[in-house]
Amino acid sequence: MQSAVTVTPADLPEVLLHVAVVRPVFLWGAPGIGKSSLVREFAASLGFDCVSLLGTQLAPEDLIGVPQIADGRSRFCPPEQIARDEPYCLFLDELNAASPDVQKAFYSLILDRRIGSYELPAGSVVIGAGNRATDNALARPMSSALANRLVHVHLRASAADWLAWAMRSGIHPWIVEYLTQRPDHLWSAPPKSEEPFSTPRSWHMLSDTLASYGDTLTGENAADTVALLAYGTLTPTHAAAFLAYLKTVRNAYGLDAILKGDARWPAAPADRDLLYFLAETFRARLVKELPADRKHASASVRQFAFRAKALLVELAEISLEIAQLVIAEGDDGELRLPGWFLVEAAQDMPRLVAARARK
Incomplete structure (x- = not known):
């Protein structure tokens, strides 16, 4: 994905401060220009922990969790690193390099801020990042359903x-x-x-x-x-x-x-x-x-x-x-x-x- 409108690393925190707090953001950019570091610095500026999930190293069950039986009913228990009580920054790195099944598993987490019965604490922010196919990096086509759940911001090196x-x-x-x-x-x-x-x-x-x-x-x-x-x-x-x-x-x-x-x-x-x-x-x-x-x-x-x-x-x-x-x-x-x-x-x-x- 390409865009005629881009932001520099110095501009990005202001954009995230107004956008990421109300809607999930996907940060596009070439390899090595500092996407991950900028997201971690942004989370620190809010006083949030930054929980990073690497799309290429996940399976759907890593997000959905495993089922447990309680009172004769099954429910899914999300992973401990996601299921937190305090607001935090959930960073979905290399999201568009994940398999289609993993991308689907992110749908409800990104749009509804929910996995199964677990809901992200109020005030949490969700930010994804990935490289473009034109960067000769590992990148899969992003489905229209996933793309439409995100505000897309393009980062350029400065x-x-x-x-x-x-x-x-x-x-x-x-x-x-x-x-x-x-x-x-x-x-x-x-x-x-x-x-x-x-x-x-x-x-x-x-x-x-x-x-x-x-x-x-x-x-x-x-x-x-x-x-x-x-x-x-x-x-x-x-x-x-x-x-x-x-x-x-x-x-x-x-x-x-x-x-x-x-x-x-x-x-x-x-x-x-x-x-x-x-x-x-x-x-x-x-x-x-x-x-x-x-x-x-x-x-x-x-x-x-x-x-x-x-x-x-x-x-x-x-x-x-x-x-x-x-x-x-x-x-x-x-x-x-x-x-x-x-x-x-x-x-x-x-x-x-x-x-x-x-x-």
């Missing part, structure tokens, strides 16, 4: 929200600094092949493993160890860029120094990964700083654009392929850089090349 959380939560400084420069690398779409991919969860895992190694990562074999960890948790292109970023830190390279003229593009063949990372960061800076319309460009922005064109010439002298990546279209065929800048760059390039030749 670099700004995650970085604010990361700085409060002790995430490794290398990761915070890197994603501050490359927020677009926080999340990538799940691949069709079996390989790691970048999510807020995988960056958190990388942070934990880096912290576990501690100061030993400053030794001779540090680069190999960090590479092992990065490629074991992130999308391969993001892992390579992260390693190149660490190389800039260790070698006092930086895009700001290149923009100011205090450093040059690294030209050694051994630094090709570093050059690629700096070029990608350069492109991201251009996308961020240059307005869509030249009329909205201040004097400082026009000066930055002129310097950027000169740097493109210098970059092309080292690697035409990497220079072309800076100005290339996105994967969707749309221009990443504003058209006015690309036109000016094409017009000014011969003059800039000639000026370089006279130096």
